[in-house]
Amino acid sequence: MPPELRARPFVLLRTERQRRVVVAVNRAAAMLGIAPGHTLSDARALEPALEVAEATPEADSALLGRVADWARRYSPWTAADEPDGVVIDITGCAHLFGGEPALAADLTGRLHAAGFAARTAIADTPAAAWGLVRFGSPEQRRHEALDGLPLAALRLPAEMVEGLHALGLRRIGDLHAMPRAGLAARFGAGLLQRYDQALGRLDEPISPRRPVTDHRERLTFAEPIATPESIAGALSHLLGRLCKGLEAAGQGARRLRLDVHRTDQRVDDEPQSLALGTSRPARDPAVLARLFVPLLERIELGSGPGLETLVLSATETGPLSAVQTAIEGEGPGDQGSDDKLAELVDRLALRLGERAVLRLVPRESWLPERCVAPHPPMERLPAPKPWPAGQPRPLRLLTPPEPVEATAPLPDDPPLLFVWRGVPHRVRRAEGPERIECEWWRGQGSLGLALRDYYRVEDEGGRRFWLFRAGLYRPDETPRWFLHGFLG
Template sequence: MLALWLPRLPTDARERTMPPELRGRPFALLRTERQRRMVVAVNRVAASAGIGPGHTLSDARALEPGLEVAEATPEADAVLLGRIADWAHRYSPWTAADEPDGVVIDITGCAHLFGNEAALAADLTGRLRAAGFAARAAIADTPAAAWGLVRFGSPEDRRRERLDGLPLAALRLPAETVEGLHALGLRRIGDLHAMPRAGLAARFGGRLLQRYDQAFGRLDEPISPRRPVPEHRERLTFAEPISTPESIAGALRHLLGRLCTGLEAAGQGVRRLRLDTHRTDQRVDDEAQSLTLGTSRPTRDPAALARLAAPLLERIDPGPGLETLVLSATETGPLIAIQTGIDGEGIDGGLAELVDRLALRLGERAVLRLVPRESWLPERCVAALPPVEVLPLPKPWPAGRPRPLRLLTPPEPIEATAPLPDDPPLQFVWRGLRHRVSRAEGPERIECEWWRPEGSLGLAVRDYYRVEDGAGRRFWLFRAGLYRPGEWPRWFLHGFLG
């Protein structure tokens, strides 16, 4: 486990955006507490003048009259820390922000990509320092040990004995617990070895023993990554940065081949891919360049996926060059062998690829399939589903119930004149235009489902009529409600019959 510590993250972030003439001057961030302006963070120059968190602004100005100040923004600092954790994915897929000023990275199986653990830590801290951040890193067998070493010890020393010499604050204990242990004469972590565990738990609670056991690996401390780590993931690092479209496309084809080989062994197909690119000049607070694409059904055909991804590659700005590409299958589905045609294509493979290309260009919600749904309500009798997803066959629409090709959503109110309660209208007015009815059929009564008291339109009972005006235009009208004393139904136009 590697613990990264950014001791002056808030002030370093501000100084990076300052004019050059203001850098190197004493600087502090403030917040208001009980009507007092309090220092919450200082830069290196202000710290060397004796200013630290907890000082009031007046005390800080007494120590350094030329102190520059600004308002603290903890929310923006948390966002920046999250971006640094995302940027650290170039070292390991398992990164987590350790607020307020750290990042935890599980580098198991990753150190050899950089030579060794020391080279990985040096590359990480070197890039951060070049970007203007004070940074330290320590590697240990547990997150708790790495956290304590990077803040209170020597990051280069990973011996168990070195943990014994660290102060008790290195166990991430509350201040009152540390003060209580100091009152007993316990100053270092090693002082706890000889103490009876039952006595420590009875006096200070189980939190002390939990932190103590986590530091020495007797108790697991799970680290939740900032983003879920995909089960199928391939990484390609280049000896020399690449920047041409041909080289990027070739690298992607290579990654797709390796990824699909792993998916085949697992009996899986990809449903969603993400390509993360890392530029040589990418700053730690820059948004990472990532491309995502989805498929209508699970697939592991590298050639088809490469064709699908080709238009997206134009969005990548390689700048001076890309040094690492990471391809992840963020969503997969079961895929077993299927019968193919003589030409080697699946029975509907061409259709699936066409749907994927249309969805990539128009959006996933723009390419859908309409299927019947078991509901008499016109606005609910059709469901929009993915085009090629295999689902149980729905029941067909009932025969003998003509329905319009076009529905109005929502139905538009009209003024209608009917001689008797159940008779079709003689005429109606829609959008200021009067239509005289020459032919009519109906009524067809539709009531809302019993579990929908007023229906999706707030209309419980509807009597539908198919009518034709003198110009041959055919409409689908309905009367909402029943004739009752003191209550008059309303009329609506719901669709056109062609």
Template sequence: MPAEQRARPFALLRIERQRRVVVAVNRAAAAMGISPGHSLADARALEPGLEVAEATPDTDSALLGRIADWARRYSPCTAVDEPDGVVIDITGCAHLFGGEGALAADLTGRLRAAGFAARAAIAATPTAAWGIVRFADAEERRRERLDGLPLAALRLQAETVEALHALGLRRIGDLHAMPRAGLAARFGEKLLQRYDQAFGRLDEPISPRRPVPAFRERLSFAEPIATPESIAGALRHLLRRLCAGLEAAGQGARRLRLDAHCIDQRVDDEPQGLTLGTSRPARDPAVLARLFAPLLERIEPGPGLETLTLAATETEPLGAIQIGMDGEGADGGLVELVDRLVLRLGDRAVLRLVPRESWLPERCVAPLPPGQPVPAPKPWPAGRPRPLRLLTPPEPVEAIAPLPDDPPLQFLWRGVRHRVRRADGPERIECEWWRPEGSLGLAVRDYYRVEDGDGRRFWLFRAGLYRPGENPRWFLHGFLG
């Protein structure tokens, strides 16, 4: 919003009980005595030139979500506090910013520079922080004084606050001397719940906007870094710390995420993120650094990076690894090669074939990404030779064969005629009636193993049952060596 427009009284409205009610005002409107809860008529009576617009709760909620995601630079545990706040659990994080006061000053400074009117309070409990930031002055926000705050600072319903006022109770400190049983009987358990949460007697867990990884490392820089060498060095440092934690817990990483925060990152911008998946649990910092190396080229440091965070978002148990004389695991080179191919070609381009229980030749194996667990093996039919190479789909051929069940005497495939010297069959395969799309539209197949005069062996089948007066259809499905 331009500066000249911010200087004019402005309010957001919504419809409540068939009335247009003020839900938010800027500083100019507040100076005129207009506040949330006024009807539009009352607000215009105070300031006829008041500019108004309809409130957009969905847009506001989305913006709060982006701010909560941006605030993950201070802590991985952030949550939206509707309708106008964000709650951040900074336990164990404040020292990274020079203390609680420095963290709060950095947070509000960045938000104000982005054009937001922001206030911050740090308290021992979420309820206390909610009340202090909304009802205390700057000095009280620093010292966390609750007793002198109004009862509305406990996040109580307006009806409850008015009923307490009727009894002469106006401050949180007034509740200390009141009997709990009497308060609960008259005002319900919600009052005592909020009271106990404010003073830490009752737990008030925060539901993070995003799951907090169990294994996460963060690195801040006194001076922004921008060169590929410095970024790679910082990543290696993070990997060593992260893998040490994984080893202590007996875990290995299956998916890692690196977030890079630029010094010019806007509040509503996502940090630059890189995601790395592995085909097996891994915790070797050198191997993971080599896998990350080609991905680091995607980071655009701009004027510089001020923070890097590395998290293992998916982990699996990983015990001690037997290494060889060269320091590598028994199949470490193969695993790293597979991971490199996946990074370069995509997870859909690197597959392995595993047996699948099906009589249909085209369905008896299934492609599986390397990162997925292999199902229990299903044995192929014993005594039923299958070709090593199949044609997909089977190719039609012209065959001459006695009827109804004899093998072909000769067949024409791709313009070349093959005379059959030896043959074996038929082997009848019915379609899977519950999966008609998997049967190539052919209900019954009679397969034959045939060998031509040059020793080449083919796998042919006749489609459908024999019917007098109809020419049978023949297909070549594979090669037997």
């Protein structure tokens, strides 16, 4: 909300059944009696100078998701609770912040400092926490504290709550003495499900907003760090711990992500993330640390004192068993050469991009544009079939082939002269034709040409070209000629 509107009555609207309905109000509007559910005309009757804006549920949901991501500093198990809440499973995490009250106070303080009006509650179950934070006292967490809460605290539909009120049941405690079979018969199993979830009789697992990786290490600092040496040292420590876990699982990292949390970040700010990929599974901390060196230079320290938390995750892994090396370290059983090559490939990929570092492997196709296929450099592939002897291919192909004007004396003779890009080339030597047809299962091929007659020609300047005539020669048609590549 803009700062100038915080002290003035302000509401958000949406259209329901051709009516403008209030869906959210600020404190100034609430003090005037305006509440969600009022129509715009009713709200204007209470305050003619009311400020209004259109509600944006999608933006609200995205903001709530960012808050849930930010809350991962307290626990990796966080999720957005639409439309206005975040649920956090702090099991085993509270002691890291000085206990549950200290954690709640720190969380609430940070949210208030970021401009959010927030309430927190800690309970034994997510359902109990949901009811306490909205209808009760957040300081209470015992089951008895739920007894005095209204039935709406069980997250029941409004129609079901009205039906229970008709029976004289208004508080959660009123349900304790009621027969379960009668409640289920009249209101369905949903009532008992919500009731049991609040009391802890039925588990309600929290699905985290993002899947928690199997291999993840976190390091929170007592004092913020800002120097390159301290950041590199912290990363080396995280890599050592992460690689130990990978080794115990027989895995190697294929993709790593380092999330950097700064002290000056707002609640809804995404942490800066640095990601790198490896050409094959790896778990050598020293090698991975060297790969991270150019990425660490991109870390933005901001205006605060530095970084407060680093989170390192292996977001993608692959099997990696122990490797037997030679005694001398350079024998045929040693993998040192492959490791050095893999590290070089990874460094080039970080600098140039993963798609720029590829290996071209022969493919069983006679079509020049399909005779090779790109593959990851370190991928294990079966031995390719060699290209047939006596059929040289150009090192450079034009994509697509460029049309040329050619003069040939007979239907199957090589051209005597061709003009490419306005420059004439007189042919001194020529070989061919070599006839290539497109695979019948691919139709006319990627160029729309079913048959080609290729010629290797050399002009008077010694330059060698690869030309082809498209289709069979027909006396009543002018043949089409193309330049497809350059030979040596």
